[in-house]
Amino acid sequence: MNKINVKILLLFFISLTAQAKLAVVTTTTDLKALVSEVGGEWITVDAIAKGTQDPHFIEAKPSYMTKTSHADLVVSIGLDLEVGWLPSILRGARNPKINPGEKGNLEVGPLLDPLEVAQGKISRSKGDVHPFGNPHVNLDPIRMGKAAVFIAERLGQLDPVHMTSFLEKAKALQRRFESKTKIWQTRIDKTKIKKIVTYHKTLTYFFDRFHLENPAILEPKPGIPPTSGHILEVIQVIKDQKIRLVMVENFFDSTVTHRLKEEVPFVRTADIPVDVDGEAQINNLDDLYEKLVQTLEGK
Numbered sequence: 001m002n003k004i005n006v007k008i009l010l011l012f013f014i015s016l017t018a019q020a021k022l023a024v025v026t027t028t029t030d031l032k033a034l035v036s037e038v039g040g041e042w043i044t045v046d047a048i049a050k051g052t053q054d055p056h057f058i059e060a061k062p063s064y065m066t067k068t069s070h071a072d073l074v075v076s077i078g079l080d081l082e083v084g085w086l087p088s089i090l091r092g093a094r095n096p097k098i099n100p101g102e103k104g105n106l107e108v109g110p111l112l113d114p115l116e117v118a119q120g121k122i123s124r125s126k127g128d129v130h131p132f133g134n135p136h137v138n139l140d141p142i143r144m145g146k147a148a149v150f151i152a153e154r155l156g157q158l159d160p161v162h163m164t165s166f167l168e169k170a171k172a173l174q175r176r177f178e179s180k181t182k183i184w185q186t187r188i189d190k191t192k193i194k195k196i197v198t199y200h201k202t203l204t205y206f207f208d209r210f211h212l213e214n215p216a217i218l219e220p221k222p223g224i225p226p227t228s229g230h231i232l233e234v235i236q237v238i239k240d241q242k243i244r245l246v247m248v249e250n251f252f253d254s255t256v257t258h259r260l261k262e263e264v265p266f267v268r269t270a271d272i273p274v275d276v277d278g279e280a281q282i283n284n285l286d287d288l289y290e291k292l293v294q295t296l297e298g299k
């Protein structure tokens, strides 16, 4: 090999190693956890919403626009979860790479076989209805395993040199969630709990995955706080169906659970995190699912 060729090769390798890390911004901490594990050392990642916040209602702060103005990729759930705030952040970011439809914009929800997709005409009288389906896909470990693979493919399109590494990490995560799901299912079956009341339809995918039912919701309609009349109806359902557990997503007002406990002493109520960082010690999705399973076990 002559000197010039060696020089060109050297320059090529230098340019590869000097390549900037992909800057990824996610809407939620759960997506951040996935991107962080899949992207490893080849990316940087930041989430907009905190794990302790209701992801439907995030303020579109200018600092989020600054954050996304430098992003190579924005990963969101979609299915209208972030409809109240992400569009204004993207507009404010003035970064054409991350606009919807571009390679730098990935919505994972629509790729994950959403549940509760609205049939027929949508009426806002039904509350804050999501016509494209329930957006809380984050609480199903199997769907999140698939999401990791979609994220890996997109990271690989933006940074083809590390495609293999992204895919390997995503497939490993997917296999881990698949095997843990079997163990979680066995543990949930042992609790003999079949029906759970929640505040919002946040756990729909968790219940669907683990064969649990959600016969009543404390919100009379999605996004509408519980009314006295509706709470009475829920109490009746709890009594009639002998429901033993009420799980309240920890960013909602838990005073309603005191009332439930007074009226139905046999019911157990638990405030639960529903996102990574939703509580101390919930550092990744494994911790989050483990916490939910432990809540059923009464731990």
Ligand SMILES: [Zn+2]
Pocket (backbone or CB within 6 Å): 056, 135, 136, 200, 201, 202, 222
């Ligand atoms: Zn919701």
